[in-house]
Amino acid sequence: MRGGAQPHLMRCSDGGYYVVKFLDNPQHPRVLANEWLGALLAARLGLPVPQAAVIEVPVALVDRSDDLVIQLARGRRKLSPGRHFGSRYPGDPQEIAVYDFLPDELLLEVENLEDFLGMLVFDKWTCNTNGRQVIFYRPQGGSRYRGLMIDQGFCFNAGEWDFPDAPLRGLYSRTRVYASVTGIASFEPWLQRLESRVGERVLDEIASEIPPEWYNFDQDSLYRLLEQLRARRRRVRDLIVSAKDTYRQPFPNWK
Numbered sequence: 001m002r003g004g005a006q007p008h009l010m011r012c013s014d015g016g017y018y019v020v021k022f023l024d025n026p027q028h029p030r031v032l033a034n035e036w037l038g039a040l041l042a043a044r045l046g047l048p049v050p051q052a053a054v055i056e057v058p059v060a061l062v063d064r065s066d067d068l069v070i071q072l073a074r075g076r077r078k079l080s081p082g083r084h085f086g087s088r089y090p091g092d093p094q095e096i097a098v099y100d101f102l103p104d105e106l107l108l109e110v111e112n113l114e115d116f117l118g119m120l121v122f123d124k125w126t127c128n129t130n131g132r133q134v135i136f137y138r139p140q141g142g143s144r145y146r147g148l149m150i151d152q153g154f155c156f157n158a159g160e161w162d163f164p165d166a167p168l169r170g171l172y173s174r175t176r177v178y179a180s181v182t183g184i185a186s187f188e189p190w191l192q193r194l195e196s197r198v199g200e201r202v203l204d205e206i207a208s209e210i211p212p213e214w215y216n217f218d219q220d221s222l223y224r225l226l227e228q229l230r231a232r233r234r235r236v237r238d239l240i241v242s243a244k245d246t247y248r249q250p251f252p253n254w255k
C-alpha cells in the first residue's frame with residue numbers, strides 16, 4: 001500500500017482482508033500501539049473506523065513471500081514474523097474500490113459527513129500530528145460514499161507520546177466538511193461522549209489488549225499516556241476554539 005509505514009494488504013485466516021502495519025515498519029514500533037488505542041477509542045466514541053485486529057504473521061509465510069519487505073532508499077529488507085496491526089478492508093478488494101480522496105462534489109455528499117466533527121474532537125484529544133486521513137467506499141447496494149477514518153499512527157505524536165498541541169492539528173485538509181459548524185454546540189454531542197464513554201476503566205481495558213512488544217514492554221510510559229488522555233478530555237473544547245481563529249478559517253459559519 002502507499003504510506004510511510006509501508007503497510008501490506010493481506011488476506012487473513014478469518015477470510016477478511018486487512019491492511020497490515022508491521023512492528024518493524026520504517027516509522028516507529030509505537031505506531032502500532034497508537035493504531036490500536038486510536039481505533040478502539042474512536043469506535044467507543046461511535047466514530048467510523050475499520051475493525052482493528054492483531055495479525056499473526058507466521059515464520060513460514062515470511063520465508064515464502066518475496067513481497068513481505070520494506071523498500072529502503074537502497075535495496076529492501078525482509079519484514080519479521082510475529083504480531084502486527086491489521087485494519088480491516090471494507091469488503092473484498094476485488095469488488096469494493098477504496099479511494100483516499102474524493103472530488104468536492106462527491107465529498108460533500110458523503111453519507112456520514114457529520115462524523116468529521118466527531119473525528120476532530122478525537123484528533124484534538126489524542127493530538128494527532130498528521131492531517132486527518134479518511135478513505136471512501138460505496139457500501140454494497142448504496143449509492144453514496146461512506147468515509148472511514150484511518151491511520152491513527154501519529155496520534156500522541158507518533159513515537160514521542162508528548163502531545164504538542166497546535167491550533168491547526170487534526171483538521172481535515174478539505175475544511176468544507178466543517179461547513180455545518182455554527183459554534184461549539186455543534187461539537188457538543190461528541191464532547192459529551194468523550195466525558196461519558198472513555199473513562200479510566202475503558203482506557204485500561206483497551207490498553208491491556210495491546211501486545212506489549214508494540215510499546216517495548218514499557219508499562220510506565222503507557223500508564224503516563226493513559227493518564228494524559230484521561231486528563232486531556234477536559235481541554236478539547238479549548239483546543240477546538242483555538243482552531244477557529246486560524247488563517248485556515250475552518251468554520252466559516254461559526255456565529
Ligand SMILES: Nc1ncnc2c1ncn2[C@@H]1O[C@H](COP(=O)(O)OP(=O)(O)O)[C@@H](O)[C@H]1O
Pocket residue numbers: 001002003004005006007019050087088089090098099100133135150151152153
Ligand atoms: N482499512 C483499510 N481499508 C482499505 N484501505 C486502507 C485501510 N487502511 C489503510 N488503507 C490504505 O492504505 C494506505 C496506507 O495506510 P495508512 O494507514 O495511511 O499508512 P501510513 O501510516 O503508512 O500512512 C492508505 O492511504 C489507504 O489507501
Ligand SMILES: [Mg+2]
Pocket residue numbers: 003004133151
Ligand atoms: Mg497514512
